[in-house]
Amino acid sequence: MDDSEFDRLATRTLQRLTRAIEDAMEDVLDDIELQGPVLTIKLEDGGTYVVNKHGANQEIWLSSPKSGAAHFKPDPASGAWLPTRGGEALHDRLEAELAAVLGQPLGLPALTSAA
Numbered sequence: 001m002d003d004s005e006f007d008r009l010a011t012r013t014l015q016r017l018t019r020a021i022e023d024a025m026e027d028v029l030d031d032i033e034l035q036g037p038v039l040t041i042k043l044e045d046g047g048t049y050v051v052n053k054h055g056a057n058q059e060i061w062l063s064s065p066k067s068g069a070a071h072f073k074p075d076p077a078s079g080a081w082l083p084t085r086g087g088e089a090l091h092d093r094l095e096a097e098l099a100a101v102l103g104q105p106l107g108l109p110a111l112t113s114a115a
Contacts, residue, residue: 002073009074010053010060012073013081014039016109017051017094024074024106025098047093060090066097080110 001009019035021041025032028066029060032093047065054061060081072081072090081090088096095108 001076003058004044006074007053007055009107010037010068012057013060014051014053016092016106018110020106025102042100043053045101047101049098051094058088059084061085062090062093064097066100 014037015030018032018039019074022029022032028044031040032042033040037046037055038050038052041051043049048063049065050061050063052061053059054071057071057073059073062070062072064070067087070087070090070093071084073084074080075082083089083093087093091110095106098108099105
């Protein structure tokens, strides 16, 4: 995948995440901001998630107050953002962690690089 294709896919993923999380979690968010390639999600309980695209490695990086740091690459076969070091896909990890905060499923849209 060339750099411009990665940039387009990662940007679309961050934009979709921003909209979905804003819609689902407005009552428990302190702030949510997509500033260039960095999405910051601040929860009322003080936890902060940072999701950003890292163009040099063609990855999306996640910093989570629950599970720590993780890196995700787009999988050509499934289109999912899969972890580079094992664990859950980006969509599954965020859905599980943020649903636990909200107390119910968020219903995040599938975060596929092909969507």
